[in-house]
Amino acid sequence: MTPSPRCLTPAQASAALGVSAKALRLYEQHGLLAPDRTRTGWRCYDATAMARAGEIVSLRRLGLSLAQVARVVDGEPRDLAAGLAAHEARLSATLRQTAAALDRVRGLRADLAEGRVPDAAAMARALAEQAPLSVGFALPWPWDGEWFALDDLPRLSFVTGPLGSGKTRFARRLAEALPGAAFLGLDRLRDASAACRLAGDAALADRVARRLAWLVEEGATRSDALTALVVALDAAGPASLVIDAVEEGLDAATQAALMAHLRLRGTDLRALVLMTRSSSILDLDALEASELVILCPANHSTPLLAVPHPGGRGYEAVATCLAPPEVRARTAGIVALRTA
Numbered sequence: 001m002t003p004s005p006r007c008l009t010p011a012q013a014s015a016a017l018g019v020s021a022k023a024l025r026l027y028e029q030h031g032l033l034a035p036d037r038t039r040t041g042w043r044c045y046d047a048t049a050m051a052r053a054g055e056i057v058s059l060r061r062l063g064l065s066l067a068q069v070a071r072v073v074d075g076e077p078r079d080l081a082a083g084l085a086a087h088e089a090r091l092s093a094t095l096r097q098t099a100a101a102l103d104r105v106r107g108l109r110a111d112l113a114e115g116r117v118p119d120a121a122a123m124a125r126a127l128a129e130q131a132p133l134s135v136g137f138a139l140p141w142p143w144d145g146e147w148f149a150l151d152d153l154p155r156l157s158f159v160t161g162p163l164g165s166g167k168t169r170f171a172r173r174l175a176e177a178l179p180g181a182a183f184l185g186l187d188r189l190r191d192a193s194a195a196c197r198l199a200g201d202a203a204l205a206d207r208v209a210r211r212l213a214w215l216v217e218e219g220a221t222r223s224d225a226l227t228a229l230v231v232a233l234d235a236a237g238p239a240s241l242v243i244d245a246v247e248e249g250l251d252a253a254t255q256a257a258l259m260a261h262l263r264l265r266g267t268d269l270r271a272l273v274l275m276t277r278s279s280s281i282l283d284l285d286a287l288e289a290s291e292l293v294i295l296c297p298a299n300h301s302t303p304l305l306a307v308p309h310p311g312g313r314g315y316e317a318v319a320t321c322l323a324p325p326e327v328r329a330r331t332a333g334i335v336a337l338r339t340a
Helices: 009-016 022-027 047-061 066-073 078-113 120-126 167-177 193-200 202-217 224-234 252-262 315-321 327-329
Strands: 135-138 147-150 157-162 181-184 240-243 271-275 290-293
Touching: 009 047, 009 135, 009 167, 009 181, 022 271, 047 066, 066 078, 078 120, 135 167, 167 271, 193 202, 193 224, 193 315, 202 224, 224 240, 224 252, 290 315, 315 327
Parallel strands: 157 271, 157 290, 181 240, 240 271
Antiparallel strands: 135 147
């Protein structure tokens, strides 16, 4: 396709807007965007389409669901007011965090001016907001003590691998090694802890109700599995969360809605590590530049950071591990057992 000077290809439009081409197709599927077509049928984004897409992207960055975006662009301001209020709260929280960090740095400078050299602990506290989340640990069986390290764990990472690759053991060990982290296993699907937490914490129940309403508007289906995940995500507690088989109990639309939510978390800076074999959770076309994919290879070689584009290191192995939810459902409940 050779676009006119005033018409952008999907790749050009997505790059200009800072979103994926798949996101633009999603907006189109929901009736929010209607790009022109060339004579050969290719999508073509002119100035009008780009202005509309820019409005949609801005509203999404405010944390609005697709249904809320549709209402706002149709002239209903209620959801926009709520989105702006939430954004203001996020900015205020960031401002408070920055002010506190600034006070700590000023305190260190004052100590230095008076001849007092701050110790390492004081320096670490003052610079905590800027420090990357790093981790290193000896791997469990089947790697038998090989060393694994990450210098900078982002807000969102993925762990994947074929059945029997040891990815669950890896994820558990990662949760143990990360400072203040917790591992959310599949027992969340069977116990009643989520309901108990909601019954005993009115503020949490309110946050979860609002989050579930957002997810439903985004296309999710309410379920106990989804509620358990949202409770874990919205509850105060661990500094990082490693989630086993995040797709379990969720249909394709719910998985897509959940991923949209996780990428619009505002000031929730906790690192999330999602173990998955679903292509709706780990959508290689929707990965953002900051996100990591950790592959546990089938041959039990050391887990590696995959490069998530065709031809990249580990890309083909990752793509082979992933399957749509309807295919994943066929292997639900299957685990690989260590033989004696």
